[in-house]
Amino acid sequence: MPATDAAYSRYVALGDSQTEGMGDGDDTTGLRGFADRLAEHLARENPGLAYANLAVRGRLAAQIHAEQLAPALALRPDLATVVVGVNDLLRPRFDADRVAGHLEAMFSALTAQGAHVATLTFPDPARITPLARPLNSRVTALNQRIREAARRHGVTVAETSHHPVVTDPRLWSPDRLHASPLGHQRIAAALAHALNPPGADETWTHPLPPPTTPTPTGWRAATGELRWAADFLGPWLTRRLRGRSSGDGRTAKRPQLVPAGVPSRPVPRPHDEEG
Incomplete structure (x- = not known):
């Protein structure tokens, strides 16, 4: 749909770890993330903007629908x-239509109440880590359903999937699943550009300067893939086999509307949480 430059007074973010802000800060000092950054951007033109963030890491689409929509x-x-x-994409029994059904239900309820809703599409994961190549068709299917549902409900879509810069390794944290602080900054800028408030532009699509160190190739690249698998993929698979999630025992970091300039409080880490 066409972008809008409407003024806002109450912004609420729904989602999983990316919206919670993982990769941008930590659980001791507090997470920031693209939603916090977007709220801060919008607050420059909307000084009274209040902001809530209901996202919790590890949540699937059905859980976000059930726990965060109301x-x-x-x-x-x-x-x-x-x-x-994204968490649904990583599960063995991924069903794009089921995920889209939950997404569309949230779009429908929020827009029916008068909210302007924004979302985004996801990049090709194989361009972030080669081991994720089997997920490419899933991402393509999900992105198409996001666009279709958004079209039906007048939802604004930030098309991050189209731009090569979104798979630059510097925009991703070491786990390659969550954005880095720079990545969260670019996501916020992409959403702002789609919403079209004053001061937003397309510079988020521009490539980063050339890296100061060469990209690993050959055995160095293979070693990096093995290290990533041991440090991040292994623990993730272990949690799945145990039927656990990184979000077990966690609650939203910002469940109530608070002035956008007020930092989010760190959420206590459950004592029995792994990795």
């Missing part, structure tokens, strides 16, 4: 971001 509606946002689906 609290979001109760806050009566005039702007909401809904970014879901």
Whole structure:
């Protein structure tokens, strides 16, 4: 749909770890993330903007729908971001239509109440880590359903999937699943560009300067892949086999509307959480 430059007073973010802000800060000092950064950008032109972030890491689309939609509606946002689906993509029984059904239900409920809703598409994971190549068709299917659902409900889509810069390794944290601080900055800028407030532009699509160190190739690249698998993929698979999630025992970092300039408080880490 056409971008808008409307003013906002209440912004609510729904989603999983990316919206929570993992990769941008930590659980001791507090997570920032693209939603915090977007709220700060919008608050420059909307000084009274209040912002809530209901996202919790590890949540699937069905859980976000069941746990976050009703609290979001109760806050009566005039702007909401809904970014879901990555955790579903990683599950063996991924069903793009089922994920899209939950996404569309959230789009429908929020827009029916008068909120302007924004979302985004996801990049090709094989360009971030070669081991993720089997997920490419899933991402393509999910992105297409995101676009279709957004079209039906007048939802703004930030098309991050189209631009080569989004797979630059410097935009991703070492786990290659969560954005780095620079990546979260670019995501926020992409959403701002789609929403079209004053000061937003397309510079988020521009490539980064050439890296100061060469990209590893050959055995160095293979060693890096093995190290990533041991440090991140292995623990993730272990949690899945045990039926556990990184979000077990966690709650939203910002469940109530608070002035956008007020930092989010760190969420206590459950004592029994792994990795």
